Amino acid sequence: MQDSSPQIEKTDALQAKAWTPESWAAESLAIAPEEYGLLTDLYQLTMSACYVGEGLHQKPASFELFTRRLPEGYGYLIAMGLEQGLEYLENLSFSPAQILQLQKTEIFDDAPDRFWGLLEDFRFEGEVWAVPEGTAIFANEPMLRIEAPLWQAQIAETYLLNALNYQTLIATRAARLRQAAGPTARLFEFGTRRAFSPQGSLWAARAAIAGGLDATSNVLAALKLGEKPVGTMAHALVMAISALKGGEDDGFEAFHRYFPGAPLLIDTYDTVAAAQRLAKKVADGMPLGGVRIDSGDLVAGSQAVRSHLPDTPIFASGDLDEYAIESLRQQNACIDGYGLGTKLVTGTPVNGVYKLVEIDGTPVMKESSGKATYPGRKQIFRRCEKGQVVGDRLALTIEAALPGEVPLLQRVMHQGARMIPPERLSQIAERTAATVAALPSSVRRLQDPQPLPVEISHGLEQLTEHTRL
Structure with a gap:
């Protein structure tokens, strides 16, 4: 009663x-x-x-x-x-x-x-x-x-x-990644597109930094946390400008016109050839904050890139986890930092x-x-x-x-x-x-x-x- x-x-x-059942169907799920x-x-x-x-x-x-x-x-x-x-x-x-x-x-x-x-x-x-x-x-x-x-x-x-x-x-995955990568490697959280939800991506960015990573590419999360967002570029920019203006270097030059010295993604076509061409520009005084490799044999690729760009930080990404990083270090890969996404924010x-x-x-x-x-x-x-x-x-x-x-x-x-x-x-x-x-x-x-x-x-x-x- x-x-x-x-x-x-x-x-x-x-x-x-x-x-x-349909009365709230049009309501925002934010x-x-x-x-x-x-x-x-x-x-x-x-x-x-x-x-x-x-x-x-x-x-x-x-x-x-x-x-x-x-x-x-x-x-x-x-x-x-x-x-x-x-x-x-x-x-x-x-x-x-x-x-x-x-x-x-x-x-x-x-x-x-x-x-x-x-x-x-x-x-x-x-x-x-x-x-x-x-x-x-x-x-x-x-x-x-x-x-x-x-x-x-x-x-x-x-x-x-x-x-x-x-x-x-x-946070636990981040701590393990930091352990695998060592204290000096730069570790960036790139997992927004793989996190279980937009809300989850904000929590993932926070927990990743609190667990030992250096920064996040999630702009909203970074600004809410009082941090500076990080990132490079996607293959789309290189391919679009290459197709419309003539070549990969045109994409690099265009990006540097607006973001001087920014890290460049160099594995869209031929990683080593791109490193060779960039080495000449760096020797002529072009600032370059780093290069990122997202595919292929990261050990051999990073070693080859290092031979051409000995003073340029090399970043690696591509479904990496703590076990992959540990293996890369054991094989003497020439990598200074890592972008961590899918394996960090899922699992x-x-x-x-x-x-x-x-x-x-x-x-x-x-x-x-x-x-x-x-x-x-x-x-x-x-x-x-x-x-x-x-x-x-x-x-x-x-x-x-x-x-x-x-x-x-x-x-x-x-x-x-x-x-x-x-x-x-x-x-x-x-x-x-x-x-x-x-x-x-x-x-x-x-x-x-x-x-x-x-x-x-x-x-x-x-x-x-x-x-x-």
Whole structure:
């Protein structure tokens, strides 16, 4: 039976627009902060309505976001995406028009009226604990914990998983690429056209730079991040001007008329021949900031180009990943920088999950085969010796740190208000570099890495045994 709380008033104008599967078909799919409330899976809302009906919605709950296992071939993950998660929680709301659209779906016809009032007044009022962005983490270690009224914590799941899972994947790949390429190589993110969405391309650019890359070709992302975008040219310019004006060099000269000294893409036709011709122009005083090779045998091609352009930076691109870069370096390729796209912004996903660990003071756990979770609110304690990480201990928040241990999860939001300002991207990148450098070589290596052992505290072991049904 429904409670007596009044429903949101339906205006004549909105009533006239009945919901049909096609009613929003012409609406833009660009995401605005005022739409965050609806950017969720349906069951977050139906479960929340059920909590309201059962009188459980305001019970204090704790959810933790973690991955049960690392992606195959990975020895660690770099936590990323917290900034976007906090921005989401700060802006999460439901407008009257959005509530009416939900009502018109008829899915919620038997939901309690009080649910609509809660949506109308919604503002996240919980606590958030998280590891700082750029921190190395391992399986079963929470990147983030939400402590909030049950229904609020439930609604936040979908967006938080999306933001943290994807950026953690990109940041980890970026850290591995930096390791493979070495500290002096220039690494550029070129993945916008391959990212899973326009929004994803912005997050990928951010996470890539925070994970160790130098810059992005995504103009919007770069300017939003306070960075300078980078890039060269595409084969289309060389081919178009060659066809209309006579040759490849005409394309190079035309581009340099407007962008003097800019790097040039030299493998449209004959890479070595192009390098030979450019070498003569460089000898005559033409500035050249670099050349890019995007195809062919990158080892032989780069060595040949270096023989003609010994002082010109050589960049390589073309579906490269950390394994390809490692191989190129082992074969003494003459490459000073890399453009990373498809393999960086796609690949094996980080399969993070968001699980209830405590409700109204009672620890809970999932016991499904292969998907069991640890109960209770947890802290990660990291132990270092002489600047090197030697082990992690997953413990309950009520347990104290042992000598030499440092807690990783920090409270970053209190009663819905941020406790920390946004960090500069350079700060996060420095943390990433430092945390990766502190890991054992067996964890960092690209081939057959060995994840850091994570000890389960005595208190957590006891609670797990006690909580099992």
